[in-house]
Amino acid sequence: xxxxxxxxxxxxxxxxxxxxxxxxxxxxxxxxxxxxxxxxxxxxxxxxxxxxxxxxxxxxxxxxxxxxxxxxxxxxxxxxxxxxxxxxxxxxxxxxxxxxxxxxxxxxxxxxxxxxxxxxxxxxxxxxxxxxxxxxxxxxxxxxxxxxxxxxxxxxxxxxxxxxxxxxxxxxxxxxxxxxxxxxxxxxxxxxxxxxxxxxxxxxxxxxxxxxxxxxxxxxxxxxxxxxxxxxxxxxxxxxxxxxxxxxxxxxxxxxxxxxxxxxxxxxxxxxxxxxxxxxxxxxxxxxxxxxxxxxxxxxxxxxxxxxxxxxxxxxxxxxxxxxxxxxxxxxxxxxxxxxxxxxxxxxxxxxxxxx
Amino acid sequence: xxxxxxxxxxxxxxxxxxxxxxxxxxxxxxxxxxxxxxxxxxxxxxxxxxxxxxxxxxxxxxxxxxxxxxxxxxxxxxxxxxxxxxxxxxxxxxxxxxxxxxxxxxxxxxxxxxxxxxxxxxxxxxxxxxxxxxxxxxxxxxxxxxxxxxxxxxxxxxxxxxxxxxxxxxxxxxxxxxxxxxxxxxxxxxxxxxxxxxxxxxxxxxxxxxxxxxxxxxxxxxxxxxxxxxxxxxxxxxxxxxxxxxxxxxxxxxxxxxxxxxxxxxxxxxxxxxxxxxxxxxxxxxxxxxxxxxxxxxxxxxxxxxxxxxxxxxxxxxxxxxxxxxxxxxxxxxxxxxxxxxxxxxxxxxxxxxxxxxxxxxxxxxxxxxxxxxxxxxxxxxxxxxxxxxxxxxxxxxxxxxxxxxxxxxxxxxxxxxxxxxxxxxxxxxxxxxxxxxxxxxxxxxxxxxxxxxxxxxxxxxxxxxxxxxxxxxxxxxxxxxxxxxxxxxxx
Numbered sequence: 001x002x003x004x005x006x007x008x009x010x011x012x013x014x015x016x017x018x019x020x021x022x023x024x025x026x027x028x029x030x031x032x033x034x035x036x037x038x039x040x041x042x043x044x045x046x047x048x049x050x051x052x053x054x055x056x057x058x059x060x061x062x063x064x065x066x067x068x069x070x071x072x073x074x075x076x077x078x079x080x081x082x083x084x085x086x087x088x089x090x091x092x093x094x095x096x097x098x099x100x101x102x103x104x105x106x107x108x109x110x111x112x113x114x115x116x117x118x119x120x121x122x123x124x125x126x127x128x129x130x131x132x133x134x135x136x137x138x139x140x141x142x143x144x145x146x147x148x149x150x151x152x153x154x155x156x157x158x159x160x161x162x163x164x165x166x167x168x169x170x171x172x173x174x175x176x177x178x179x180x181x182x183x184x185x186x187x188x189x190x191x192x193x194x195x196x197x198x199x200x201x202x203x204x205x206x207x208x209x210x211x212x213x214x215x216x217x218x219x220x221x222x223x224x225x226x227x228x229x230x231x232x233x234x235x236x237x238x239x240x241x242x243x244x245x246x247x248x249x250x251x252x253x254x255x256x257x258x259x260x261x262x263x264x265x266x267x268x269x270x271x272x273x274x275x276x277x278x279x280x281x282x283x284x285x286x287x288x289x290x291x292x293x294x295x296x297x298x299x300x301x302x303x304x305x306x307x308x309x310x311x312x313x314x315x316x317x318x319x320x321x322x323x324x325x326x327x328x329x330x331x332x333x334x335x336x337x338x339x340x341x342x343x344x345x346x347x348x349x350x351x352x353x354x355x356x
Numbered sequence: 357x358x359x360x361x362x363x364x365x366x367x368x369x370x371x372x373x374x375x376x377x378x379x380x381x382x383x384x385x386x387x388x389x390x391x392x393x394x395x396x397x398x399x400x401x402x403x404x405x406x407x408x409x410x411x412x413x414x415x416x417x418x419x420x421x422x423x424x425x426x427x428x429x430x431x432x433x434x435x436x437x438x439x440x441x442x443x444x445x446x447x448x449x450x451x452x453x454x455x456x457x458x459x460x461x462x463x464x465x466x467x468x469x470x471x472x473x474x475x476x477x478x479x480x481x482x483x484x485x486x487x488x489x490x491x492x493x494x495x496x497x498x499x500x501x502x503x504x505x506x507x508x509x510x511x512x513x514x515x516x517x518x519x520x521x522x523x524x525x526x527x528x529x530x531x532x533x534x535x536x537x538x539x540x541x542x543x544x545x546x547x548x549x550x551x552x553x554x555x556x557x558x559x560x561x562x563x564x565x566x567x568x569x570x571x572x573x574x575x576x577x578x579x580x581x582x583x584x585x586x587x588x589x590x591x592x593x594x595x596x597x598x599x600x601x602x603x604x605x606x607x608x609x610x611x612x613x614x615x616x617x618x619x620x621x622x623x624x625x626x627x628x629x630x631x632x633x634x635x636x637x638x639x640x641x642x643x644x645x646x647x648x649x650x651x652x653x654x655x656x657x658x659x660x661x662x663x664x665x666x667x668x669x670x671x672x673x674x675x676x677x678x679x680x681x682x683x684x685x686x687x688x689x690x691x692x693x694x695x696x697x698x699x700x701x702x703x704x705x706x707x708x709x710x711x712x713x714x715x716x717x718x719x720x721x722x723x724x725x726x727x728x729x730x731x732x733x734x735x736x737x738x739x740x741x742x743x744x745x746x747x748x749x750x751x752x753x754x755x756x757x758x759x760x761x762x763x764x765x766x767x768x769x770x771x772x773x774x775x776x777x778x779x780x781x782x783x784x785x786x787x788x789x790x791x792x793x794x795x796x797x798x799x800x801x802x803x804x805x806x807x808x809x810x811x812x813x814x815x816x817x818x819x820x821x822x823x824x825x826x827x828x829x830x831x832x833x834x835x836x837x838x839x840x841x842x843x844x845x846x847x848x
Contacts, residue, residue, distance in 0.1 A: 006819045007547040013823030018830045039837070145357040145364075145398035152362040162835075169837040170566055174786060182788075185781045 022162065029161040029168070033209060037164040037197035038157050040091070040204075042138030043150040048202055049139045051086050052102065056110045056260065057343060059084035061102070063095040064115020067268040069204040070318035076328040081342035083111075087202040090131045094120050096249065097132035103252035109259045111340065116267050116291070118282035122237050122245055154200070166196045189223040192216035195315075205321050211314050220315040224274055231281075242287065250295045257297075262340070265291060265299040269308060269327065274316035298338050302327075305334060357395045359553075359608040360561050367395065368612065375616050381538040385508055388516065388616075395517035396480070403479040406444060407515060413440050414489040415510045421496040422503045430497065437493040445486045448479055453683030481521035483680060487647055489514055492528050494651055501529055509535040516618075518609040522602070524623040525643040531618070539617035548811055549615035551826060555810070556607030558829040564600035566836045567794050568593040571787050575768070576758050583779035587771035589788055592795045594758045595751050599628065599798070602641070628750070628799055629806035631742045633697040636750060648677050663706060670702065671695040681757070686765060690756040697749060743803065 038044060052061050060083055062068050074085045088098055095114055102108045120128050157163050166172060181187050194210030210216050253263045267288060270278060282288075284301070292299040302308045307330040311323050319327055336342070357364050374387050397404045417437045424430040446454070455471060462469040492513075495501050504510040513532050519525070541549060575582065575590020582590070606623035613620045623642050630636035637645040653673040659666040671692065678691015752769070759765035771779055783791075805813070814822055 006815060006822065007544060007551065009819040010822035010826055011547050011550065013820060014826035014830060017823065017827035018834070021827075021831050022834065143399050144401070145361060148363040148366075148398070149361045152366060156362075163837060165837045168835070170562065170832060170835045173835070174790070177786070179786045179789065181785050182781055182783075185784055187784045 025162050026160060033207075034161055034164075034194075035197055035207065036158060036161060037166065038200050038202075039153075039163075039165045040198045040202060042135045043142070043146060043153075044198075044200075044202060045088065045090070045135040046139040046142050047150065048086050048088055049135075051084070052088075052105075052108050052110060054084055054086075054110065056262065057083075057341060059086055060111040060113060061086045061108075062089055062113045062115065063098045063102070064089040064113075064266075064268075065093055065095065065117040065120045066091040066204060067117050067270070067318055068113070068115035068266070069198075069202065070206070071268045071324050071327050072203065072331070073321065073324040073328040074199070074201045074203045076325045077332065080329065080332050083342045085201065089115055089202075090135065091204070092120070092128070093131045094123060094128040095132070096121070096245070096252075097129050097136060099249065099252045101132075101136050103255040106259070108256065109261045111262045112256060112264070114263065114265050116265050116288065118278060118287050119231060122242060122282070122287060124237070124241060124245075125234070158200070164197070166191075166198075167193055189226065191223070192219045195220055204318075205324070206314060206318070208321075211320050217315050224315065224317060228274075228277055242290070246291055246294045249291065253295045253297055263295075263297045264335070264338070264340075265295075265297055266331070267299070267301040267303075269302040269311040269313060269319060270317050271311060271313045272316040274313075300331070300334050300338075305330060357398050359605065359612070360557055360565075363398070367391070368615075372615060376540060382508070384538070385512055385535060389508065389512050392512070392515040392517040392520060396515070396520060399480050399521075406448075406479055406482070407485065410441065410444065410485060410489050411511050411514045413437065414493050414514075415504070415507055418493050418496040418510075419503045421493060422499060434493065434497045438490070441486045441490050441493075445482055448482055450679075450683045484523050484525055485514055485520060487525050487644075488519075491525075491647060491651055495528060504528065504532050506535075516613075518613040518616075518618075519620055522605050522609070523641075523643055524606055524609060524621050525647050526621065530621055534618050541615050541617040545617065546615050549611045549613075551814070551822075552607055552611030552614065552810070554826060554829050554833070556604045556609075556611055558833050559600040559604030559607065561604075562829075562832045562836045563794060563798075564597045564604060567790050568597040568600065571783055571791060572597050572758065574782055576760070576764060578780070578782055580780045581767055581776045581778065582771040583781045584771055584773075584775060585788070586780070586782045587768050589783055589791050591751050591755055591758075591768065591772065593791045595628075595754050596791070596795050596798055598754070598757075599624075626802035626806045628747050629743050629802035630746050630750075631739055632701050632746055633694060633749075634701055636746060637694075637698070644677070644680075648673050652676060666702065667699045670699050674698065684760075686756045686759055686762060689762075689765075690753050693753045693756065697753075740803065747799065 051059065060077075060081075062072060062085060066089070068089045069087060069091065072085065072087070074087065077083070077085045089095065090098070095116075099112075099114060102112065162168050175190055192210065192213075192215075194207035194213075194216060196204065197207065198204050256263055265288075288299065288301060302311075308327050311319055311327065313323070314320050332342075357367060371387075371391050374391075375384055379387075393404055393407075396407060414437060417433055417440075421430060421433045421437070424433060459469055459471065492504075492510075496503055504513065509532055512535055513526070513528060514520075516526075516531065519531075572590055572594035575586060576594065578590075603624040610620045610622070621643055625639040625642065627636055627640035630639050653669055656669040656672060657665055658669060674691040674695030675688055676691070678687045678689070678694070681687045681690070752772075755768050755772075756765050759768065770776060
């Protein structure tokens with residue numbers, strides 16, 4: 001009897017303490033002016049991957065690195081074109097594994113936009129393929145139990161701010177303690193709050209608070225500088241390697257186009273010292289022009305179009321939400337000029353991202 | 357379905373509701389059986405057929421074995437069951453491994469043989485339910501117990517979802533009688549079960565996945581030679597990870613069964629406080645080690661045929677035990693090392709028996725061979741040192757268990773025991789702090805709890821302290837937000 005009371009009382013106390021803690025934490029976060037963010041993991045990627053079979057005149061698939069995730073404002077795209085944007089790009093990754101996966105999938109016959117961030121697209125280091133390969137593997141092996149968990153988790157993530165894994169998980173909070181690191185040990189960069197939120201459509205965005213906080217912005221630019229220094233130590237990409245990569249990309253694009261699909265490459269904006277470094281390390285004639293010439297695909301390089309040529313990215317690499325809206329509108333116009341067809345042709349006064 | 361998933365929480369809530377409705381016991385058992393099949397099928401639906409096949413074959417073969425009087429026919433039936441069960445296990449688990457070794461063998465003798473590499477997917481939990489059904493048919497052959505009368509009870513014995521995928525490996529006499537009479541958890545059992553479930557999930561999600569998995573993966577996946585500190589930290593991290601992962605699963609399984617009114621056998625007793633390897637195997641994966649003892653070591657002759665034969669039996673048992681964990685020679689070496697340590701202990705025991713006078717014997721080691729080493733209580737500091745020595749040696753064996761190949765294992769062992777020139781520092785300060793804190797607390801906890809059990813202990817502390825601890829575990833569990841990673845033992 002005593003033991004029964006002990007456990008019941010302890011259980012009730014635990015429920016009260018857990019509820020009080022989580023409710024307080026949730027209220028605190030909501031008062032910080034933060035938005036909902038989703039876990040951009042294999043389950044969310046798989047959910048989007050399943051959608052690529054929509055008819056060619058109904059949807060467009062986007063693959064690439066983080067830039068297209070920030071720069072394509074999906075609500076603007078969908079509002080103007082009436083076309084479903086399926087975001088399959090992966091942060092810090094090359095699009096090539098996903099391109100190969102789509103090329104091998106006989107049922108994919110849709111429109112495909114490939115974002116080219118040269119230092120990832122032409123990289124040969126295994127880490128650029130890691131996330132895309134893990135996501136593809138997850139998609140292929142996803143179990144019914146995982147699908148159900150994802151559906152339940154969606155409901156929870158859509159309503160609870162503290163379920164932002166990138167910023168409020170236990171490990172993220174511990175990482176925020178800023179314990180001095182051992183010398184010569186690589187530590188994955190700690191991105192500041194407000195730089196990594198993700199919508200359910202897998203659009204990444206920076207919060208206004210982040211954009212207006214120069215300390216946070218500088219923290220990210222220091223990360224890019226660190227990556228720049230690290231890449232200086234790596235051997236340059238050889239011509240043979242470039243040719244090999246382009247040849248494999250051409251093969252994949254040919255397969256998709258042979259089935260009636262459409263493929264276009266896009267070089268999304270960067271600015272400041274990062275753009276200067278990219279121009280130097282990846283000259284257009286050696287990479288971008290060669291890629292388009294070899295594959296025979298169309299391409300949109302931001303520097304060729306004045307309305308999108310002069311963006312000043314907050315941290316030199318990605319667009320803020322208002323910039324992404326502007327970029328997306330121009331991008332759609334350019335695509336239309338290049339003969340791309342969309343379900344509807346609404347006016348270009350699309351609302352800004354309602355989910356942000 | 358894994359316990360650490362939202363799907364399971366929904367599933368379990370429905371099961372609790374159904375099990376507590378005023379329904380006939382047979383209907384509740386059918387519910388449990390269907391739920392168990394669902395639990396398994398949502399992983400990979402086609403593999404449910406293997407489970408059915410195993411259940412049906414062993415139910416009927418078991419009955420026939422018990423009734424059969426003709427010794428030849430009896431042996432034939434046993435062979436049918438062994439071929440059915442072990443054949444399935446060999447094909448799915450060891451098919452690729454056997455083929456690879458055969459190709460290497462043919463290559464060694466100069467033959468050019470290149471077969472197509474088969475794509476064989478390992479059905480989850482096959483090693484566990486195969487052992488569950490095997491012990492039933494062997495028991496029937498030896499008439500240790502009576503055959504299960506109802507196919508429903510037998511199916512539930514094999515398939516009961518808490519133990520199905522990763523144990524504890526149950527014996528018929530432990531579970532079947534529980535299906536014969538109506539069972540429902542009372543309020544205390546239900547709340548205690550929920551407490552244990554919280555504890556099991558905390559061990560898996562917060563400690564194994566959240567704190568230790570990543571550094572262990574980084575160290576064992578490193579291509580470069582490592583600095584000594586990093587190599588040790590990686591091994592300690594894995595040591596903690598595999599304990600929290602597997603003991604966490606077992607705790608969840610016991611807890612879930614308890615919430616439904618059933619009792620599953622204990623599988624872990626604070627193994628890192630073990631004094632010696634025989635003590636370790638009385639504390640680590642207890643249901644497997646007792647299975648190996650009863651169905652392999654003793655049938656091989658155990659310690660009944662002289663010292664040499666005892667050592668050989670011990671080694672065979674541990675080598676096969678190693679191979680049970682995975683189709684790789686590294687697991688065999690891991691089992692072999694445990695066999696050597698066990699044999700060494702047995703040897704010390706034999707020497708001690710012969711040389712130590714009776715009076716001194718009382719004050720020195722009371723070594724009990726395969727059943728464990730126990731020191732005299734007065735030497736408590738020696739006990740702690742011996743526990744630390746055992747923990748140290750167990751960590752060395754984990755290197756082979758976790759390494760994907762021998763090259764990695766040697767590289768890590770070299771880094772652990774020598775100062776490798778240019779050895780890379782891999783782990784961040786924060787990671788090292790996390791590992792040190794978690795592993796130190798784990799060892800202290802094991803040492804303090806080595807002769808205690810959780811539930812009786814919790815009944816001795818104040819309710820609000822228990823409530824605080826429980827709340828802390830749940831908060832950390834929710835904040836961890838780790839993805840629903842599979843348990844390590846699912847692959848075995």
